[in-house]
Amino acid sequence: MKRRETGILGEKIARDFLTGRGYHILETNYRSPYGEVDIIARHQDYLVFVEVRTKRSLEFGSPEESITPAKKEHLIATAWHYQQNLEAPPAQWRIDIVAVEMDRQGRPLRVELTENAITGD
Amino acid sequence: MRQPEGIRTGRVIIKPSLAEENSLLAQGYRLVAGIDEAGRGALAGPVVAAAVIMPHRLAAPWADEIRDSKLLSPARREYLFQHITKVAISVGTGMVPAGIIDSHNIVKATLLAMKQAVSRLRRPPDYLLIDHLRLPDVSLPQKGITNGDRLCFSIACASIIAKVARDRFMVKLDRVYPGYGLAKHKGYGTREHLLYLQQKGPCPIHRRSFRPVREVA
Numbered sequence: 001m002k003r004r005e006t007g008i009l010g011e012k013i014a015r016d017f018l019t020g021r022g023y024h025i026l027e028t029n030y031r032s033p034y035g036e037v038d039i040i041a042r043h044q045d046y047l048v049f050v051e052v053r054t055k056r057s058l059e060f061g062s063p064e065e066s067i068t069p070a071k072k073e074h075l076i077a078t079a080w081h082y083q084q085n086l087e088a089p090p091a092q093w094r095i096d097i098v099a100v101e102m103d104r105q106g107r108p109l110r111v112e113l114t115e116n117a118i119t120g121d
Numbered sequence: 122m123r124q125p126e127g128i129r130t131g132r133v134i135i136k137p138s139l140a141e142e143n144s145l146l147a148q149g150y151r152l153v154a155g156i157d158e159a160g161r162g163a164l165a166g167p168v169v170a171a172a173v174i175m176p177h178r179l180a181a182p183w184a185d186e187i188r189d190s191k192l193l194s195p196a197r198r199e200y201l202f203q204h205i206t207k208v209a210i211s212v213g214t215g216m217v218p219a220g221i222i223d224s225h226n227i228v229k230a231t232l233l234a235m236k237q238a239v240s241r242l243r244r245p246p247d248y249l250l251i252d253h254l255r256l257p258d259v260s261l262p263q264k265g266i267t268n269g270d271r272l273c274f275s276i277a278c279a280s281i282i283a284k285v286a287r288d289r290f291m292v293k294l295d296r297v298y299p300g301y302g303l304a305k306h307k308g309y310g311t312r313e314h315l316l317y318l319q320q321k322g323p324c325p326i327h328r329r330s331f332r333p334v335r336e337v338a
Binding site: 034 | 167211212213214216217218219220221224225233236237240241242243286289290293296297325326
């Protein structure tokens with residue numbers, strides 16, 4: 001499986017997982033001038049920006065660790081950019097990470113949600 | 122609280138102290154968050170708030186340089202930002218855009234940004250020290266400190282995080298809304314900004330409820 005295919009499949013697995021957890025998906029692959037966020041969703045009274053990290057099992061390091069400071073800044077800027085155009089502010093918002101680990105055939109081995117994974121630092 | 126000489130006279134730059142934090146520590150509080158905002162008075166862009174929980178024992182040379190962000194150069198703020206985010210127990214930021222500032226007013230928008238910043242802390246705080254304000258619908262014990270950004274260490278740290286985070290975003294907004302000099306003045310009402318505002322009229326991130334913007338809109 002190519003890297004891009006892995007990513008697309010991972011995002012689909014993440015969407016299904018989040019929907020099952022009560023997330024209402026608002027946007028996918030939202031692009032700002034500063035970068036892209038994979039999923040925007042509503043969860044209870046939170047507006048949630050979700051970064052999906054997909055990897056095949058033999059790669060090393062946790063998906064959370066694979067987020068560079070530059071990627072972090074882009075995610076925060078994109079979350080801020082999205083909110084520039086909202087008519088009503090969310091009571092609260094956060095950035096979550098969904099880590100999807102799959103085998104060589106593309107079957108999910110592990111799906112893990114970290115709420116509020118990326119903050120101001 | 123009796124105000125130190127430096128604040129009253131405005132002559133001496135005093136160092137923020139850990140007096141509030143130490144007294145809370147003695148009362149048993151362990152995770153005290155300092156909270157401050159940036160961009161409240163700007164004519165364009167969001168109001169940004171930061172909440173910062175700093176460790177109790179911090180014997181770092183840079184800690185001696187912590188001041189209210191307004192008293193520091195941009196380079197010094199960047200330097201301190203790196204150090205604060207590295208050692209902080211938790212840092213959260215909140216942001217409320219210009220459109221919401223216009224529809225809700227700046228005080229409500231600032232309180233909302235502060236509330237967001239608190240909710241984004243990965244370790245929930247047990248006490249809040251806030252510059253000037255109190256957060257009415259947050260149930261945590263809290264204290265609003267007048268001139269907190271100058272007097273209180275944790276609030277001064279929050280002022281640096283909020284300021285740097287907002288400045289970085291204003292530089293990004295300048296790429297989307299060029300021609301106003303946003304990267305330079307960060308949305309504040311400098312002579313240059315007012316001139317561009319007059320020539321071009323407001324853009325979507327100008328605060329139309331603020332008089333200098335309203336007058337040219």
